Amino acid sequence: MPWLLLLGSLAQVVFRVWLARAHTGPAADPDESSYLAGARWLAGGPGADLTHHTFYQAGYPLLLSPLRWFTHDPATVYTGVIVINALVGAALFPLGFAALRRFGVGRGTALPLSFAAALLPATTFFGMFALTDAVLPALALGWLLLLDRFVRTGRPLDGALASLVAAYAFFTHSRGEVVLAVHVLALPATRRRAMWAGLATAAGGYLAASAVNDALRRSLYPGGARDLAGLLQERLTGVSGQAWTLSGMCGQIWYLVVGTWGLAGIGLVATVAALGRRDTRLMAGVLLTTTFGIAYASEAALPDEHRVGNFAYGRYLALLALVYVLVALAVLVRAAALNTLRASLTGVLIAAGTGGTVLLYAGTRLRTHQYIGFDFPETAFLTWNRTEFRLVAATFAATGLLAALLAVHRLGGGRALAVLLLAVNVAAMLHIAGDGRRVVPAPPLPAASERGGVVVDRSLHWMARTKLIDPVWWTRIGWIDAAHQAPPRGVCTVVVPPGTTGTPADRTWPGHPAGWKTRAGGWGETRWVAWYDPRCGAGSA
Template sequence: MAGTVAQLVMRLWLASSHRAPAANPDETGYLVAARWMAGFPSGDLSGCTLYQGGYSLLLTPVYWVTRDPAAVYRIVMAINALIGAALFPLGYAAARRLGLGRRAALPVVFAAVLLPASTFFGAWALADAVLPTLALAWLLVLDRFVRNGRVWDAVGASALASYAAMVHSRGAVIVAVHVLVLVAVAVTGRRRVLRAVIGGGAVVIAGYAAGAALNARVRAEMYPSGARDLAANLESRITTVPGQEWALSGAAGQLWYLVVATWGLAGIGLAVTTVVLVRRRTPVPDRIMAGTLLTATLAIAYASSAALPDEHRVGNFAYGRYLSCLALVHTLVGAVALLRSGHRAAMRLAAAALLAVGATAWWVTAYAGERLRTHRFISFDFPETTFLTGDRTALHLPEVTLTGSAALCGFLALSRLGRRYGPVAVAAGLAAINFAALMFAMAPGPRHDRPAPPFPGPEAGGVVADVSLHWALRISLVHPVWWTRVGFIDTRHGGRPAPGVCTVVVPQPDGTPAEATWPAHPAGWWPHAGRRAWSLGWVSWHAPSCDAPR
């Protein structure tokens, strides 16, 4: 309990300076979907990726308490922190099931849960804030079902898998792997498990159908002109040779990032999982669970890379966000394996991990080439690698590979200190590097007052945006304009605001006075220049029938 509370406090503190969405359109998509599910105005995110409704469903009760955008966001951060803190007891259960002793498990798991991969995204309103907890809970319940064949364990694991599919497209991979496990248990188990398999299968089907229905409603309401078609990307990639090269290289880049972002421990975890899967003497339940984890990891890496559009950014070739939901699991497997293995076995595991990280680094470099330097680098995509090199402006793949490999060798050395001191040393080293990385990537800045309202005057009346307004500016208005759905108007071709519209938002080109941004504005309307964002300017025009400026 004390460890869980400490994890909660840490997460709340890391998110304490966040007051409004920054990772758009993702955060806005989830927040506005929650607002709509609560019975209030939605928004138009046509052309963006479909942000599924499972995570938003968790946030819906917030809007029954308050619709104030700043208050909503702060409560969402608290929800994320609570769900993230649950990783500690779940991780402790996983470490104990992997064979680590009670006294050793507590410090090692507490340090491992502070990985940036399982902490960083909890400071934003993103589905990635809940996926690590959801994935670990699914694996724990599924493992119990595989070993005892009970109906309620099958039902619980199936419910978690189907909810994961409701939260994010990665959950569809989890559902597919889960169904394969049910089939494997039915084939390898005795007759008494068939009832559990049938019950679990029914829950998967019902849960997946419910999630599909919810996401279909979200799509119809918030994406009336259509969402970005990632399925078309996936189809074109898996049916062409260049597409396969893109998908496989991107998957290799994700595996590389998984290893270096966990300071090499996930590389040990991948090696152990592979050994357990292929070794003949492995008990059937262990082999099934090893195959589950390995298949889910590789399938998520491949499918997400195949579906990812070419946005001319470095993250297309090496990216950690999609596998972050399984990073803690692989880290725990790797840490426990190092602490429980003999000297020779630990050395072989470390060699396999070093070979894996080197091979994937070479693959990414050979495929991406100059694009790793010429394409756009977004530091938000690389919290761990920017820490390892101290540079927030570029990806230095060779340097990161060497630094991550050195960290792996350090943990190998610490684990050799014996049963008494090894776990404490590994936990201390892991906690130190995790805390340093978190401070580098997301140390709380000065606490500002609540964000200013987007417009002067009352928060009331209809709001429309000119069709020429940059999509980023338009999306940034959807969450703070909580009282109405932001509509569209074409001011350049004589569009006139409908009755009830109090605010019209138009772009402001560089050097253009606010008064000149809408030459054909109705008589009496007055302009207000908004704060520039992303080097883009905008002006809100207000009807005289609305109250005077603040």
């Protein structure tokens, strides 16, 4: 069995890396570039100025920082990030196996089911990017397994390990703040004499994580990070804010169910039912409190960006999707057919009810607001549509897949269920990942600038500046008012806006120093013009 777990984990790593084979640099910005900048700073390199952006915590960049000890090449570093993500993501297979065994599923059935479940899009898609979401599912499942073990054994070491993982989740993302809070509240409900080691570890982890995060904030956010406290207060104290928050929370639950082909609906029903049993009450309460705590808090602090993802979003609860799917698989394998049918129908009703709430609240905004495909990987597969959000169609498609999974299990048992689940997950990821054609963009700045300072004009669009953070690995990008300032000493490159359509590159900076040359750059609609001194450094344009 250990060899099968090892080989299966290796297969998971290979598949996950292969899915991201076309990715050579950040695409989901500012998140990815901010995490990569944090990793570079933690490794002793130059940071970045992320003032007024959301604060991206240090836990995930800390995992990536050793890559900078071996190479500075941005594409090579990014490939290393994908490999690290794949290794962490592959750990969901043995962790899922341990969870199914804890639920009473036999080894021969738990092995293929956990392998298939680990490849859910919710646990695989984000591993294709430099995002903390790539590691959060493993942290969440590991934390729950360790906490459950502590509840059963009462050994202080188990409590301390669970606290360590919860503290690292706090170190990694604001969702981890909910994890740590729930963990600390749960410890006194366990074994009183043994909980102190867990509480001490949680406190120590909190203080250490806060110290590193504060240092990162001071260096990378010199003008302060984006402040959502005012928005959060408004949402929590106003009727309209509560309507936004509760509707968005329903949208997250809807996506959790639909994005797992209906299986998380069964898992939710089974978890609520477990509240009525003494031996499972605590862990069921921990899971549900964490789920609804994350959904509520994240939605309350979410700015209205006039995008469809404001109303139905799967990313925030993706870290718990696998947990609910594993619960559902255990129910399907172990429960009587009638109980399974009832749980499935109730799960479908949860999807219908939460989806209906989103339709009533959001209304036409689901069509008029901006649709971002990155927000909807699973529903794009369910509806075979990458350009628009179709809530009703996605709900029916997920219900149909659930019916197929139930039928296959009824006819062929747990292993047949695993085969179909694996096929659906792989097909979904192949569709989501696209054709995998590798496109390597040209270097964003001339080679002559790689040993000198780089500044950007204050009027440059924030996304253009963000896109430069990772490839400009040798220095921290500064600011300049190009219309009124000369380049500071040591600066080899000044990046300015491209001007209006049709403006020649050599007219984008009338006050440029004599002898400087231009190079237009950018990705997609994010464009700029780099003015550079060809006498800097050792290279040439």
